[in-house]
Amino acid sequence: FKPYPQQIEVMEFVSKCFKESKNALVESPTGTGKSLIIRAIMLEYLKSSNQNQQQQQQTSKLPDWLFQAAIKAEQNQIAVESSSVQKLRDTLKNIHYFPQNSVNFINQLCVMNNIDFVQQQQINDLLTYTYQPQHKQAIFSSRTHSQLQQFQKQIQLTSTALASRKVYCMHQSKQDIEDIDYFCKNNSCIYRKQEQLLVGLVKSFQSADFVQAAQKESACPYYVSLLRQNLSDVILMTHQQLDESFNQNAVLFVDEAHQLINVVKQKHEAExxxxxxxxxxxxxxxxxxxxxxxxxxxxxxxxxxxxxxxxxxxxxxxxxxxxxxxxxxxxxxxxxxxxxxxxxxxxxxxxxxxxxxxxxxxxxxxxxxxxxxxxxxxxxxxxxxxxxxxxxxxxxxxxxxxxxxxxxxxLEPKMELKYKNVACFGGTLQKDSFTKHFTQKFEFLQVGHIIQKDQLKIKVIKELQGKEFVFNSQTQQNEQIYHDLALYVQNKRKTLPKEQNMLVFMPNYASIEKLKKSIQLENFTIEQPGTPLQKYEERCKLENHVMIGVAGGSLAEGIDFKDDLCRFLIIIGIPFPNIGDFYVKEMLKMDKDYLLHQAFIKVNQCIGRAVRWVGDWASVELIDSRFTQYWDYLSYWIKQIGQSK
CATH class of the missing domain: 1.10.275 (Fumarase C; Chain B, domain 1)
Structure with a gap:
């Protein structure tokens, strides 16, 4: 595989930023292989350390002291002839997973293995969560756990995905536990014995799925993940976890970085x-x-x-x-x-x-x-x-x-990303509106799409039924407009080949409901708040189908509409925030272009649904005469490739 010029440009840019101890902010459209870029930069960064060589498989050369401890712990679980081993096992039955208790366990374990003091201290630090990584580490963050799992399958490095106790809990009755944190810390859980955790830890590095490996040894995956995190090359976590305390000497890679702004805002508001x-x-x-x-x-x-x-x-x-x-x-x-x-x-x-x-x-x-x-x-x-x-x-x-x-x-929340270096990637990033939410300074790079100009055709529709079309708060109350829009969408669908599908975005759910009354629902699926994405994914595979959603909603980000799933995309109106909202009014006092910035983040995300890889192609229609006036607010790659204005 030969990298695209855009991918090489990004890799060189981020690597240069890291070497100069700077942070990188990269706007790279969907379909340009951001995950591949991140993996390549991450691998190069980790290889640069003599203490951490590239791993060819999903295994790790763990320290000898850890293997020794784990081997003996495993023997302790199965041996019955040794009275000293039996005595240790009896002692462990009542030991909770607390630092003050783990010292006793480690002392006995080290005596039985003739482990020297330095190794004893390392094991002790590991089990009390004070062990410091002896190698370079990278942290990868994305919006959801499913996205983390997908990335984890693609990297040939030892990695640990962090999740809550509830996610990793092995108890079949965990849904009935009201306070699982309290349950974990104050009960002698059968999956938290230190012998099991040490064995589960080592075995987890010999498996592609550390959770399954830990479970096989009856070791709690949550606590094994805590032990693994400082021994792994890569730690994976969601955006929500980024303000928690982790290795501050690690480098951080953030995918879907535009979503990180929402996390910052959520942490600074309450109702x-x-x-x-x-x-x-x-x-x-x-x-x-x-x-x-x-x-x-x-x-x-x-x-x-x-x-x-x-x-x-x-x-x-x-x-x-x-x-x-x-x-x-x-x-x-x-x-x-x-x-x-x-x-x-x-x-x-x-x-x-x-x-x-x-x-x-x-x-x-x-x-x-x-x-x-x-x-x-x-x-x-x-x-x-x-x-x-x-x-x-x-x-x-x-x-x-x-x-x-x-x-x-x-009104102006900020977050500190406490890591050595940070690289943020997203398809709809705006430098000023992004960087103002973080204490760090960023070097900014915009790159074009890997597709050619003839693969994405964009056209602004200024008129409908022979009249200038502006879809604003006033015209959205006109029922006739929805009849005209329904007729236009239905006629467009009929021009598409049978195997091709169409995607339509509207500015809000209220306008979708009004359009719904004017459209024949056969071959149409209307987005409903709270509906699982899986249902939409099943429907969008139907031939000559139309999916209608709201800009900024589930369909605008959650589904991969590649190839025939979306050959024609329509955006009706500009999805401005509600001007009557008091928060919006306050933001306008500080940023006169706030409405346009927020609206075109959604517009750019919607257009990104249409082309998903180098061989993809689609036509896009922007139905509202104001799109011509605000053309410059479209993403760099869209203006660069879009053929028609």
């Missing part, structure tokens, strides 16, 4: 209702009244949370009949008036660390407590009086005043 605050307050009060056994410091910490919770409830009740939104100076004044300039981060951390959510919940949905704590925690943010927006709203489906909700949003 809670008056009813949820009241429920949490009641349960916390009851718990404090009954819990006379609490340590004094713990009792004071919980009391501090309760006091601030009561203040927040008082503010919410005050606002429910008159409040719309407040930001910056107005918000600072409001918080000061209700004495909600608070500093209880340490108390909230203690609440979570000590698992009080599950101690006090008693038939209370844990999400209620989670949302209330998230809101209180954001009130502790250093920027809360200068960079936050507070919005109030009523549930339109209910007349209950307690369904009044408050939403707190950081």
């Amino acid at each position: 809670v209702s008056l009813a949820e605050l009241d429920q949490f307050q009641l349960k916390l009060e009851q718990y404090l009244q009954k819990s006379t056994f609490l340590a004094e410091n713990t009792f004071l910490s919980l009391s501090q949370i309760l006091m601030q919770l009561q203040k927040l409830i008082k503010l919410t009740k005050y606002l429910q009949n008159q409040f719309v939104a407040a930001s910056k100076a107005d918000l600072a004044k409001l918080l000061a008036e209700f004495d909600l300039v608070i500093f209880i981060k340490a108390e909230i951390e203690l609440f979570r660390r000590e698992r009080f959510t599950h101690r006090i919940r008693q038939k209370l949905n844990e999400q209620v407590i989670y949302k209330a704590l998230q809101f209180l925690e954001l009130l502790c943010h250093e920027d809360v009086q200068s960079q936050f927006l507070l919005v109030g709203s009523h549930d339109q489906q209910s007349e209950n005043q307690k369904n009044f909700r408050l939403k707190l949003v950081h």
